[in-house]
Amino acid sequence: MIENALTALDALTDPLRLLALFAGMLVGMVFGMLPGLGGVAAVSILLPFVYYLDDYSGLAMLLGAVSVVYTSDTITSVLLGAPGSPASAPTAIEGHALAKQGQAARALGVGFLASMVGGLVGAVVLFVAIPVAGPIVLLLSTPELFMFALVGLFFASSMIGKDLAKGLAAACLGLLLGVVGPAQAAADFRFTFGQVYLLDGFSLTIVALGLFGVAEVISMLAAGGGISHERMTVGSWGVGFRDFWRHKWLVLRASLIGVLGGFVPAVGASASTWVAYGHSIRSTKDKSKFGRGEIRGIAASEGANNATVISDLVPTLLFSVPGGPAAAIFLGALFSFGYYPGPRMISQHPDLMFLIVWSVALTSVVGAAACFAISPWLARLTRIPFAIIAAPLILIMVIGAYQSTSTMGDIFMLFTLGALGWLMKHGGWPRAPALVGFVLSGPMEQYFWLTNQIHGWSWLARPGVLIIGSIIVIPLLLSAWRWFRTHRTPGEEGPGDEDAPPPDTSRTIALVLAVVATAAFTYALWEMFTFNPASRLMPALAIVPGLPLALWLFYRGLREYKPDFAHDAGELQILIALIVYAIAVWMIGLSIPTIALLCWMLFMRAGMRVWTGAIYGLVVFAVVRVLFELLRGDAPVGALLPIS
Amino acid sequence: MRKLTTTAVLAALLGLATAAHAQDGDFAGKSIDVIVPFGPGGATFVSAKFLEPYFEKHLPGNPEINVIDRPGGGSILGANWFEQNAKSDGTTILFTTSSTANPFVLGQKGVEYRLADYRVAYSHPFSAVAYVSPSTGVTSAADIKNAKAPLIYGGIAAAASDLPGLLSFEVLDLDVKSVLGFNGRGPVRLAFEQGEVNIDYQFTPVYLTQVVPSVEAGSAVPLWTGGSMMDGVLKGRDPIAPELPSVYEVYESMNGKAPSGIEWDAFQGVASVTYAYGLTGYMHPDTPQGVLDIFEKAVTDINADPEFQAESQKVTNGARLNAGPSTEAAIKAALSPPAEVKEYLRTLLSKKFGVKM
Secondary structure, three states: OHHHHHHHHHHOOHHHHHHHHHHHHHHHHHHOOOOOOOOHHHHHHHHHOOOOHHHHHHHHHHHHHHHHHHHHHHHHHHHOOOOOOOOHHHHHHHHHHHHHHOOHHEEEEEEEEHHHHHHHHHHHHHHOOOOOHHHHHHOOOHHHHHHHHHHHHHHHHHOOOOOOHHHHHHHHHHHHHOOOEEEOOOEEEOOOOOOOOOOHOOOOOHHHHHHHHHHHHHHHHHHHHOOOOOOOOOOHHHHHHHHHHOOOHHHHHHHHHHHHHHOOOOOOHHHHHHHHHHHHOOOOOOOHHOOOOOHHHHHHHHHHHHHHHHOOHHHHHHHOOOOOOOHHHHHHHHHHHHOOOOOOOOHHOOOHHHHHHHHHHHHHHHHHHHHHHHHHHHHHHOOOOOHHHHHHHHHHHHHHOOOOOOOHHHHHHHHHHHHHHHHHEEEEEEEEEEEHHHHHHHHHHHHHHHHHHHOHHHHHHOHHHHHHHHHHHHHHHHHHHHHHHHHOOOOOOOOOOOOOOOOOOOOOHHHHHHHHHHHHHHHHHHHOOOOHHHOHHHHHHHHHHHHHHHHHHHHHHHHHOOOOHHHHHHHHHHHHHHHHHHHHHHHOOHHHHHHHHHHHHHHHHHHOOOHHHHHHHHHHHHHHHHHHHHHHOOOOOOOOOOOO | OOOOOHHHHHHHHHOOOOOOOOOOOOEEEEEEEEHHHOOOHHHHHHHHHHHHHHHHHHHHOOOOOEEEOOOHHHHHHHHHHHHHHHOOOEEEEEEEOOOHHHHHHHOOOOOOOOOOOOEEEEEOOOOOEEEEEEEEEEEOOHHHHHOOOEEEEEEEOOOOHHHHHHHHHHHHOOOOOEEEOOHHHHHHHHHHOOOOOOEEEEOOOOOOOOHHHHHHHHOOOOEEOOEEOOOOEEOOOOOOOOOOOOOOHHHHHHOOOOOOOOHHHHHHHHHHHHHHEEEEEEEEEEEEEHHHHHHHHHHHHHHOHHHHHHHHHHHHOOOEEOOOHHHHHHHHHHHHHHHHHHHHHHHHHHHHHHHOO
16 A cells, blocks of 8 residues: 555656646636636636646646645635635635734635645545545445534534524525525425526525625725725734644644545535534634634634545545535546546556545645745735726626526526625625525435435434434533533523624615515415425425514514615615626627626726726736636627627 | 637637538538536536547548537526527537436426437437345346335436336336435445445446446346347347346246337337437537438447447447437437327326426
């Protein structure tokens, strides 16, 4: 085994292969930074070039790209607040809050180091686990997978926040978004409104970009000025290193959570990142800083998402069942090189397995170093007026969203969910529980249904189920005991201070959102009765608590109503402009509305001078067109005016 | 993952991407888009990439082939896109499976493509093999009715690629519990290895690389294949696994007579689209016959190419491509089944599997 590992290392140090690895890494870094474009886009764009290389170089190139995406996405998440990829949404929450306080360097430093450790832990586990990973994956049958989804939900409950009603309602809304599309249990298509686009449900990328990215861009555009009002200096990494060292065990635990998440096919980086983030909240005594810039949240989620992307390769290589979308493309590349992953893979191609381990390990270290090197340069961007960055940023998000089906539906959905995210942001609804609910509702329903169909109720007694169940039950018992003790001893203070006034919440928007949510839940309730009984369970789980909560929030909204809308009118104007842009693209194709949007942003909002603005706008437009060609082959064509 | 060769990128950069037209049977300097309505990394995509170099080599003028994935709507979105955008000169091909054909045959909502009107350029057989777990006590196909344990089949959705497997259970009158709702056939195979389901169908390439090791290790027992077309009936043995009987033969040995009746007609129709013409390259309805003749010639050349023979031996045990009028006639016939077969399928799917039509 050691001998194979050394042979593989020797094979990788061939200059051409190293060059391929680092070329892949560079592409992965760029795509990781572009919000909405991640490992899948990076691997897709590299795939054709891979076929010009020999098998080891080609695979090293793909691995270089895959392993660095979750390191470099930290940069976008922290500096811009738009998640560089769906799995870095927690980093966007905590990291961007820190960046606004002028602590970008600290957030980035911890993020990169945690990413590196996550990647290395993934590589080590892959190395050690190659002989034993097969049985572990086989141990995880549907009942165990269902329990993992429950653990995820349990951890997610710690993200609800102070306003219990709004947090729970947001989670229910997320669950409801997650059940759109095909039901797992019976042949129902739920809440598709007769649209073919919705037959597959929502894409995670679009939901994450919409809820977090679009809303963030709108707020920053409206605020004017740069991203940070403080001077963002990314130069001294010392604090970040110290923070990382203080939380090293958290990073390690988060990485192991990520590794486990990767073993479960098709759960992926997003779910395990949220679980790790939830774990960091649970294991922190003073929870007050979560959501306002807590370094532990970054440490945990960055450790987890990098580890997941590597261990995703375990089911891919051993069972030919891809762990995630990027792993699926990697699998396709393996097929094309004549490798057929499966039970024989380890005995037939041990060198290849170790080549993968080395590529991942090397990229994790070099990628983190490269991110450290470029961050100070990128941080300077945060001081120029945001409107200048916003234009390309929004267009990149459009391209990222357009990757999922390359129909107009992607673009409409991005801005519709963007509007929802904006309403939630200003209505005081936490967006994290919504995204977690969305991510988990699919696997929870699927595994519950399969488990019950296959095993009846006997699965409850399976040892694996009991072990995983104890992850939920033991902390619950512990906190119940603690609660019991504090409440029996007089004089001690219970966990309190619930009535802190929510900052920057618009009461008008809260009311509007309550009305929207009430309407959505009411309609969903009505449509639910047309489904097969087996397809009703998961929607019911969202609607039964969701509708009363929405009604309660509606009532509360009416009672607390104050005409404070003027405050957010500027942001609403930008939101409307973006929706008009989407409709215009649908009507007259990509080019004209994009040029109009660029003109509006660069001249009206950013106040650029005619010539600089024109040249910059032209460059942005050209890059956008080239990216469309490169990634999709065709830009959207207008329905009324058939040009793109 | 779109048209992604350097030349395409370059052409795009220079704004020179112009429509290609095949004239006089020559594709020189042209590029052909092969639209796969599934994600990259899936079996259909991988097969399209597998065939790409051989078509580039054997089509006259050596056109450039771009395999383009357009996933969504369970393949309906990609096929609808093809309906709206395909060129009628053979430079746009829809390469897909029964997952696109079944919604068309069943008249599902949202289907805009007129699959039965399309021309058939070529098709790649993609048979499937049924196998059981030894825990059922079954040792061969003849034994299947004596299973000790209840048979549990795992699938994705009744109206998609699981349909022929489910229909084969109807033909053989087997009492199989179908658990639908898996993410793909890969997770089903994992569930089989974990002992959660105990009867499964896998497409041949997967069977050869993933299941055969289990068969050798004694943890899976192969039963039968979907069969191959012989004199217009789906009764022949599959060249990919010639040691296994076809569903037709299994029925014959169980009942002492050839299968007939509506169950058989439905199975044969659906299974021939799924297996015998597993992956099919469709073209625009107005594509001239000349272009189809060129593809038939290319397919003959590809089948005779020793390199293709060697490679396909590894992947599909040497399956050959089909093309020409008889292939097209058979596929079109299977895509327009008689009204009573359609009615039977719709009733079965809605009564037994709760599919809404």
